[in-house]
Every structure is written in structure tokens, then in C-alpha cells.
Amino acid sequence: MAIILNGKKLAAKIKENIKKDVESLKSQGIFPTICVIEVGDDPASKIYLRLKRKLAKEVGINERALHFPKEITQESLLNELKKLNKDPKVNGIMVQLPVPEHIDETKIFDTIDPIKDVDGFHPFNQGKLWQGKDNIVPATVRAIMTLIDEYNINVEGKNTLIIGRSTIVGKPAAAELLNRNATVTMAHSKTTNLSELTKAADIIVSDVGRPHLVTGNMVKDGVVIIDVGMNRENGHLMGDVEYNEIVPKASAITPVPGGVGPLTVASLMKQVVILTRMQNDR
Amino acid sequence: MAIILNGKKLAAKIKENIKKDVESLKSQGIFPTICVIEVGDDPASKIYLRLKRKLAKEVGINERALHFPKEITQESLLNELKKLNKDPKVNGIMVQLPVPEHIDETKIFDTIDPIKDVDGFHPFNQGKLWQGKDNIVPATVRAIMTLIDEYNINVEGKNTLIIGRSTIVGKPAAAELLNRNATVTMAHSKTTNLSELTKAADIIVSDVGRPHLVTGNMVKDGVVIIDVGMNRENGHLMGDVEYNEIVPKASAITPVPGGVGPLTVASLMKQVVILTRMQNDR
CATH class of the missing domain: 3.40.50.10860 (Leucine Dehydrogenase, chain A, domain 1)
Structure with a gap:
């Protein structure tokens, strides 16, 4: 049974840390x-x-x-x-x-x-990220990495599949995971063999926005799933992966809602602290 | 038998085009x-x-x-x-x-x-490349893409494996290939399953600098090989792939020397023309 990557709980902890950081800056x-x-x-x-x-x-x-x-x-x-x-x-x-x-x-x-680029979308910051400097990272990507760090998920040398290639999530997530020595594959709408790729993946990050995209028979036992998708179907919120099918096979998985989402806004605030420190050489 | 991707011949053609571009600029x-x-x-x-x-x-x-x-x-x-x-x-x-x-x-x-960044190494330009703007591209990557274009190699939806993750070649090559809708995998020194990846690849770009890295039994029939490696062994120049073993299986392959190398310097000059035009709004 998979470990549930609880973003909501973690967000509360991150918030407390940011509060302390902000207090420390204010005291200066x-x-x-x-x-x-x-x-x-x-x-x-x-x-x-x-x-x-x-x-x-x-x-x-x-x-x-x-x-x-x-x-x-x-x-x-x-x-x-x-x-x-x-x-x-x-x-x-x-x-x-x-x-x-x-x-x-x-x-x-x-x-x-x-x-001052809180979102980390400026080409300079994205270029820096690809060059291994990860001070400024898009909030969703910071959220993903926070989950990975908190739950001690080892990415080094792992087959990591990123589905979706946006400037906001997919590409910078690829950069960050590559910086952590993952073997990174980027798949997208023109990819022809998605299920081959998902079956070979140790870690899957999906940010497509299409429910039921990754089903239980598409993944291998022990997979780690980071689901960034946020879809509404018949009044229900759900991610890109078929959660109920995958939970029994995965070693770890984010719920939707309650996984990456709650950490994203907190990551944005963390970024404000980081930028403020950079601007003040702290 | 593989098509030999003849960079030397192509470089001569590119040079003639650049000459014309330069003459046109000079006339202005x-x-x-x-x-x-x-x-x-x-x-x-x-x-x-x-x-x-x-x-x-x-x-x-x-x-x-x-x-x-x-x-x-x-x-x-x-x-x-x-x-x-x-x-x-x-x-x-x-x-x-x-x-x-x-x-x-x-x-x-x-x-x-x-x-003025002829080499295309500035983080801003690299960020732009990842965002799909490919005016300014590192010369080796432009050389790779020139070969791909000249020989009409279809990359869309293809499993494309890039071995090596330098700022100068591997990463920007990944960006360019992703821009052309390839499914891109980035492998490197921490990758643990290289031969699995090479066997699944339709296109392999190698820029590691290690001879014999990719052998004949590691690739599938019909693979396209772009070998950026340049290694010297017992007085012989050779790339990263076992050329003689792979030629019979590949659909296309760059020789080393005579593949990507000769196009690189020409691509650098092409970039000077592009930058000059950008600076003069031509």
C-alpha cells in the first residue's frame, strides 16, 4: 500500500517555517x-x-x-x-x-x-535553473521538490517521467529533477508511446489536466506518483492518474486534492522570503 | 545500411549561405x-x-x-x-x-x-530556448539540428535519448528536440540503465566523450545516431558510439570525424549573422 504524500500536512509545517523566516527579517x-x-x-x-x-x-x-x-x-x-x-x-x-x-x-x-520574479518564469531564472542554480523555482516545482525531500524519495539515477511540458511546471520540474541526478524523460501531447514510458518509470510527475490519463495497468509496482493535475468531473476533483487503481501498486502517491496543491501557495511565499533575502544580501 | 550524415559536405553548403548573408548585410x-x-x-x-x-x-x-x-x-x-x-x-x-x-x-x-552571445550560453538565451524561442542556440546544437533538417529526420513523437547533460550541448539539445516535439530522455553519469534506454531509443545524441560507450547490441534496428563525442584512442579519432558495429543496424549515423564537428564552427558564424541582424532589426 502506498505512502500518501500529504501536502496539506506538510504545507502547515512549511508555513510555520516561513513565519519564522519573516519574523527574523522583520527584526532586521x-x-x-x-x-x-x-x-x-x-x-x-x-x-x-x-x-x-x-x-x-x-x-x-x-x-x-x-x-x-x-x-x-x-x-x-x-x-x-x-x-x-x-x-x-x-x-x-x-x-x-x-x-x-x-x-x-x-x-x-x-x-x-x-x-523580483516570484513565479520563476523569467527566462533568465529558468536558464539558471537549467544551469543548476535553483534559488528561484516556479512554485509548483518547489512544491514537488518539497514533497520529494520531506518523504525522502530518492531520485538519483531513477527513471523519472514528466508528462506535460509547460514553462510553469513540466520543463522546470525536469530541470530540478535532473539537478538531483534523476534520469529524466519528458513526454507530452505528441508522445506516441506513453504507456511504454509509464511502465518503465520509477517516478511519474503528471501535469496535463486530463483525468484517467494514467491507469493502474500503465504503471509498475513501486512507482512514485506526483500528480499535479487538477480536474473536475461530475463535481469531483481529481488528478491525472487513476488514484484508486494505482494506490495498491504505488510506493508513494499524492492525493488530489491535498497533494501538490496546498504546497504551491506556501512555496510562493517561501519564494518571497528567498527573493527578499537575495535583495538584502541576507 | 545507414545513411551517413555528412557534416563536412553540408558545412560547405552552409558556408556558401552565410557568405551570401554577409554580403547582403555589407551591401546595407x-x-x-x-x-x-x-x-x-x-x-x-x-x-x-x-x-x-x-x-x-x-x-x-x-x-x-x-x-x-x-x-x-x-x-x-x-x-x-x-x-x-x-x-x-x-x-x-x-x-x-x-x-x-x-x-x-x-x-x-x-x-x-x-x-552578443554567439555561443548561446547566457542563462537568458537558454531560458528562451526552453520557452521555444530558438534564435540563439549553442553552435553544436545548431549543428545537430542542421543535420536533422538537411536529412529530413523526423523527430516528432520519437523516443530521443540524449546522453550527457552539459550546458553547452546536452541540455540545449534536449530543449531544441522538445521544441520539435520529440519525446526526450536525458541520461548522464548517474543513469543506471543506459542500455535499456538506448535499446528503446529511435534517436540517440551522445555527447559524453567516452569511446565505446554505445555498442551495437545496445541499439535497435533503424536507430538514428548523432555522435558528438570526439575521442582519441591509439592515435585514432572516434566518437562515443561503436561506429562499425552500429552502421549495419542504424538508419542514419554521423561519422566521427566529419559529422557534427565541421558544422559546429559554421553554425557559430551563422549565429554571428543572426545576432547582427537582430541588433540591426534586419
Whole structure:
């Protein structure tokens, strides 16, 4: 029977650590501050932003929220980001995705100063990550690595399959796992032999957003499953893998919800602390 | 019997194209210029630099060569790079590796302005490559992709194994192949099941620098081999794969020498042209 990788429980512990880090910074006269930016009125974004702002408050991080109408031009938005880049009171900047279609999200990634890049999406930070420097890591990837570390999952030399190749999760997760000496395979929508790959994998990270993608007969005994998918079907939340089928075979598995998700927002706050320290040479 | 991927022949063709590109730029009053930098007196470096300078001349690219003694401090070297960043007459800057031990090569990568980064080693450019923008690509990787394109090798959905995870070849090759929709596996010194991976691979790119690494019984029929290794044994040059054993099984293979090597320097010059165009919005 698999060990259940309990992200919810771990998130509480991480939160306590961040609180202490923030207190220590405050005692040195440094007040970590995140600026979260909303463009338009996406309902899901509002939920995520509320979660982020709530957690920031909980751990003592100052939060500033900016809201722009969905009609804002790309140029104006980028100018706002440049202002925040220069604002010494802001340590971290994040734009909640998705942004309206007329705005190119890669321009946002490129514009936020790498040292204030809470999300870790700037090409410079992603390049650094591939070069083995993992100070700044996308929150979901930090969440994954936190689970792996906490549960002492050995990745070195393991066949690690990452399904999904987003800039936000799949690719930086590949970089981090490679940095930890995993043998990494990146699969995606054009992959033709997914079940061959899943059967050969010691560790599977899935971030596709398709329920029932990985079934019980597709994995080998003892597999470790990190399920980043978050899908809703008939009112139920579920990940990308067929949890009930895989639990009996896996050595460890994340539940959905309650696995990677709860750690992601906490990881974002951790990143604010890290950036604040970098900016202040602490 | 395998198609031999003839890099030497292809390099001649690429060179002619670059010559035309350079002439066209010159007719617009733009004179592409590369600055090559040597630190210390590594004999192999001298050979490579001579090749680079010779080819630059051949295709009409201005070349400036700087030589610094091996005792130069890191700070002084970085200052020289910053001067070149600001010099409007220099379009491309490259520091020949290896540099003396007291100099951190990642500081060099970080210091050269991304828009003059002929080698494509700057984290920003590497991050961009992972995000799907492949204007600036390390020369060896461009060489690999040129062979793949010229010989119409279909990589989409193919099991592509990259052995070796350097910043210079393995990782950016993974990015490029992923950009072309290959299913990409990255193997390295900590990989425990190399022969399983090679047997499952449709395409193998090896950049390890160890002769006899991949033998005939380790690959499947029809495999495509891109051998970036360059090893000397008993006075013979050879790649990482057991060429004579694999030729009968492969569908295509690069010889060593005469495969990727000759295309690398040409790719570097191509990059000078690309950077010059970017700098002049052409």
C-alpha cells in the first residue's frame, strides 16, 4: 500500500517555517512584500488570488494587490511592471495567469525583474535553473521538490517521467529533477508511446489536466506518483492518474486534492522570503 | 545500411549561405564582427580559435582576437567583456573554453550581453530556448539540428535519448528536440540503465566523450545516431558510439570525424549573422 504524500500536512509545517523566516527579517527592519496583479475578472483567478493574499497575511508577508481592467494594453501593463521593478518596497511581483488574449504572457515573464520574479518564469531564472542554480523555482516545482525531500524519495539515477511540458511546471520540474541526478524523460501531447514510458518509470510527475490519463495497468509496482493535475468531473476533483487503481501498486502517491496543491501557495511565499533575502544580501 | 550524415559536405553548403548573408548585410553598410577571446595558452583552444578565425575570414565576417594571460583576474576579464558589450562595432563575443580554474565560467556566461552571445550560453538565451524561442542556440546544437533538417529526420513523437547533460550541448539539445516535439530522455553519469534506454531509443545524441560507450547490441534496428563525442584512442579519432558495429543496424549515423564537428564552427558564424541582424532589426 502506498505512502500518501500529504501536502496539506506538510504545507502547515512549511508555513510555520516561513513565519519564522519573516519574523527574523522583520527584526532586521526588512518587511517582505509581494505585489499580486490581476488583469480582468477571471473567476478562478480571483479564488487563487484570495488564497495567495490570505496566506501572505498569515505568514506576515505584506501584500499589495493591483487590479487592472481586461482592456488594459500590453504596453501599459508592462509599464506598471517596470514601475514595480523599481519600487524598493516591493520584493516580489506576480501576475496571475491567465491574462487576456491580447497580452502576450511571455512579455510579462520577460519584463518582471528576475530578482523580483516570484513565479520563476523569467527566462533568465529558468536558464539558471537549467544551469543548476535553483534559488528561484516556479512554485509548483518547489512544491514537488518539497514533497520529494520531506518523504525522502530518492531520485538519483531513477527513471523519472514528466508528462506535460509547460514553462510553469513540466520543463522546470525536469530541470530540478535532473539537478538531483534523476534520469529524466519528458513526454507530452505528441508522445506516441506513453504507456511504454509509464511502465518503465520509477517516478511519474503528471501535469496535463486530463483525468484517467494514467491507469493502474500503465504503471509498475513501486512507482512514485506526483500528480499535479487538477480536474473536475461530475463535481469531483481529481488528478491525472487513476488514484484508486494505482494506490495498491504505488510506493508513494499524492492525493488530489491535498497533494501538490496546498504546497504551491506556501512555496510562493517561501519564494518571497528567498527573493527578499537575495535583495538584502541576507 | 545507414545513411551517413555528412557534416563536412553540408558545412560547405552552409558556408556558401552565410557568405551570401554577409554580403547582403555589407551591401546595407553593416559589417558583422565577431570578437574571439583566448585566456591563457591551452593548445587545443589555439586550434579551435584558428579554425574559427579562418572560417570567419572565409565567409567575410570581421574577426577581432583578444588574448589575455592566464593570470588575468576574473574581475578584469569580466570588465573586458563589459567593454565589448558596449562596443557598437562588435556583434558577437565568445570566450574560448576552458578558462583557467580561478575563473568561474558561469560568470562569463552571465556577463556577455545576451544579444552578443554567439555561443548561446547566457542563462537568458537558454531560458528562451526552453520557452521555444530558438534564435540563439549553442553552435553544436545548431549543428545537430542542421543535420536533422538537411536529412529530413523526423523527430516528432520519437523516443530521443540524449546522453550527457552539459550546458553547452546536452541540455540545449534536449530543449531544441522538445521544441520539435520529440519525446526526450536525458541520461548522464548517474543513469543506471543506459542500455535499456538506448535499446528503446529511435534517436540517440551522445555527447559524453567516452569511446565505446554505445555498442551495437545496445541499439535497435533503424536507430538514428548523432555522435558528438570526439575521442582519441591509439592515435585514432572516434566518437562515443561503436561506429562499425552500429552502421549495419542504424538508419542514419554521423561519422566521427566529419559529422557534427565541421558544422559546429559554421553554425557559430551563422549565429554571428543572426545576432547582427537582430541588433540591426534586419
